[in-house]
Amino acid sequence: MILEIITPDKNVFNGEVSVVTLPGKNGEFQILKDHAPLVSTLAKGNLTYDQGGKSETLLVDGGVIEVSNNKVLVLAEAVLDAEA
Template identity: 70%
Template sequence: MKLEIITPEQNVFSGEVDVVTLPGKEGQFQILKDHAPLVSTLQTGDLVYEAAGKKETIVVDGGVVQVLNNKVLVLADGIV
């Protein structure tokens, strides 16, 4: 699935990933391929994604996420 992480200042990441773990307002949650459509708010915390067996972590400062048709779009307020 495709992941895009965008802040008001920059495009942080765009690429294919296997799994994304996000810091939701009600706790962490994961997105896998073929996930149901979703819109959620994010709190400050670790956004972790895995691609080709490698894990990367980005600390986001809140924002929103949209999941639709195997695309995860993160509109982060900022990167810490």
């Protein structure tokens, strides 16, 4: 599936991933291939995705996610280093 992460300043990531783990307002949740359509708000927390067997983590400062037709669109308020 395709993951696209966008902030008001820039496009942070656009690529093929196998799984995305997100910080929801009511707790962490995962998106896998063929997930049902979804729109949800995000809390501040770690967004993790697996790409080619390698896991990457970003710290997002809230936002919105839309899932449709194996595309995950994350509109984040800001993306910081995961260690921040």
